[in-house]
Amino acid sequence: MPGTENVKIAPPEGKLGVMIPGIGAVSTTFMAGVEAVKRGLGLPIGSLTQMATIRLGKRTDGRSPYIRDFVPLAGVDQLVFGGWDIFEDTAYEAARKARVLDASLLEQVREPLQAVKPMKAVFEHEYVKKIEGPNVKTMGSKMDKAEALMQDISDFQKANGVARTIMIWCASTEVFHRPGAVHQTMAAFEEGLHKNDPDIAPSQVYAYAALKSGVPFANGAPNLTHDIPALLGLARERNIPICGKDFKTGQTFMKTLLAPGLKSRMLGVHGWFSTNILGNRDGEVLEDPGSFKTKEETKLSVLDQILQPDLYPALYKDLYHAVRINYYPPRGDAKEGWDNIDIFGWLGYPMQIKIDFLCRDSILAAPLVLDLVLFLDLAQRAGMKGIQEWLSFYFKAPMTAPGLYPEHDIFIQLMKLKNTLRWMRGEDLITHLGLEYYD
Numbered sequence: 105m106p107g108t109e110n111v112k113i114a115p116p117e118g119k120l121g122v123m124i125p126g127i128g129a130v131s132t133t134f135m136a137g138v139e140a141v142k143r144g145l146g147l148p149i150g151s152l153t154q155m156a157t158i159r160l161g162k163r164t165d166g167r168s169p170y171i172r173d174f175v176p177l178a179g180v181d182q183l184v185f186g187g188w189d190i191f192e193d194t195a196y197e198a199a200r201k202a203r204v205l206d207a208s209l210l211e212q213v214r215e216p217l218q219a220v221k222p223m224k225a226v227f228e229h230e231y232v233k234k235i236e237g238p239n240v241k242t243m244g245s246k247m248d249k250a251e252a253l254m255q256d257i258s259d260f261q262k263a264n265g266v267a268r269t270i271m272i273w274c275a276s277t278e279v280f281h282r283p284g285a286v287h288q289t290m291a292a293f294e295e296g297l298h299k300n301d302p303d304i305a306p307s308q309v310y311a312y313a314a315l316k317s318g319v320p321f322a323n324g325a326p327n328l329t330h331d332i333p334a335l336l337g338l339a340r341e342r343n344i345p346i347c348g349k350d351f352k353t354g355q356t357f358m359k360t361l362l363a364p365g366l367k368s369r370m371l372g373v374h375g376w377f378s379t380n381i382l383g384n385r386d387g388e389v390l391e392d393p394g395s396f397k398t399k400e401e402t403k404l405s406v407l408d409q410i411l412q413p414d415l416y417p418a419l420y421k422d423l424y425h426a427v428r429i430n431y432y433p434p435r436g437d438a439k440e441g442w443d444n445i446d447i448f449g450w451l452g453y454p455m456q457i458k459i460d461f462l463c464r465d466s467i468l469a470a471p472l473v474l475d476l477v478l479f480l481d482l483a484q485r486a487g488m489k490g491i492q493e494w495l496s497f498y499f500k501a502p503m504t505a506p507g508l509y510p511e512h513d514i515f516i517q518l519m520k521l522k523n524t525l526r527w528m529r530g531e532d533l534i535t536h537l538g539l540e541y542y543d
């Protein structure tokens with residue numbers, strides 16, 4: 105019945121702590137942006153929680169509140185930040201070095217950014233080969249490091265008087281690795297932590313520490329991280345919502361806009377060649393073949409699922425799909441992504457589409473961080489646990505229940521997100537059937 109909530113949602117009272125592994129380009133652009141928005145220095149463009157409306161009821165009802173007025177979200181004023189990095193730079197210094205935002209804007213939010221001093225990171229060179237830094241935890245086993253992270257979380261919570269906390273991974277992309285025996289059960293995973301099992305990545309130590317502390321975890325990078333049975337089980341057992349992986353920003357965002365359109369018109373695709381140049385630290389890390397492989401896997405998975413070559417062999421069976429990333433320092437964070445798409449139409453006649461997207465990676469990623477933090481907190485207060493598939497909208501490689509293929513089409517993802525919000529508040533789901541207007 106419309107108006108009767110399907111879930112009880114606790115009110116968003118008190119401060120919301122945002123704890124971030126990785127004080128780099130994305131996270132500092134996010135934090136600086138939130139501080140700028142708080143001071144009226146800019147608009148949170150790109151953020152659904154701040155800018156989007158949601159239609160309720162029939163098209164003739166004229167009910168389209170802002171999402172932030174429809175579901176009880178924490179406000180940006182309630183956010184407080186903390187994090188870890190292998191470098192000692194405060195968020196202010198890291199933002200200056202990332203050169204995403206103008207120095208004049210950063211000056212105006214200097215004070216809160218300087219207060220974010222990275223705690224010592226859990227880091228292993230084997231997992232991110234291109235960088236090395238001094239600010240790392242060196243003592244003991246991986247279990248000792250997990251416990252040190254839990255202590256960091258609890259110290260941060262006490263020092264800032266936060267009511268709730270979210271952790272979101274904005275650190276470098278780790279090298280590609282598949283789930284092994286140590287990832288299958290909590291007993292094996294904890295034994296692996298004690299024994300320093302090399303198959304347990306640093307990001308998994310953070311995710312474990314977050315979940316053990318009752319903190320929802322989102323993964324903005326493509327690393328395996330919490331997408332393993334042991335940690336998925338822990339999230340469900342502790343009633344904690346989680347989501348991932350890999351923010352859907354530049355080129356993949358474009359791909360998931362365009363590919364559903366081509367398929368909707370039953371146009372064929374022979375080839376899709378995507379290449380990028382970028383010059384930030386992320387680009388440098390991705391120069392390492394192991395880290396690139398992790399990224400490549402998530403970037404490549406998108407087209408296959410959207411185009412469904414098994415259902416449409418005449419259109420997509422022989423699709424050649426390649427993705428390249430080249431590190432090119434002069435560009436900094438201002439990435440350029442080219443796509444050449446060879447399509448074919450009526451009777452097989454070929455056509456081409458070229459995209460040249462001069463984007464700003466962190467400018468596109470920052471609003472996603474904000475939305476994920478606020479929505480994960482909402483999910484937590486609504487008692488939702490485990491993988492939050494309705495947040496697929498934000499990811500290149502959405503996590504799903506085992507055996508379920510991920511939904512990549514951005515329009516389906518958006519419908520899923522909004523229908524989940526409608527469902528939470530007991531509003532009718534919108535199917536777009538619309539026959540009733542013609543009765």
Ligand SMILES: NC(=O)c1ccc[n+]([C@@H]2O[C@H](COP(=O)([O-])OP(=O)(O)OC[C@H]3O[C@@H](n4cnc5c(N)ncnc54)[C@H](O)[C@@H]3O)[C@@H](O)[C@H]2O)c1
Pocket residue numbers: 125126127128129130131188189190191202225226227228232235237273274275276277278306307324325326350351352353354384385386389465466468469
């Ligand atoms: N910008 C985008 O549009 C976008 C899109 C999708 C995914 N991502 C991913 O988001 C992540 C952040 O991107 P960025 O541009 O901010 O990169 P960045 O290199 O500027 O920042 C990452 C930071 O993480 C730190 N770090 C590495 N390992 C760590 C560890 N174990 N613990 C704590 N800190 C650690 C690094 O020192 C660095 O400061 C990357 O993995 C990137 O692939 C970014």
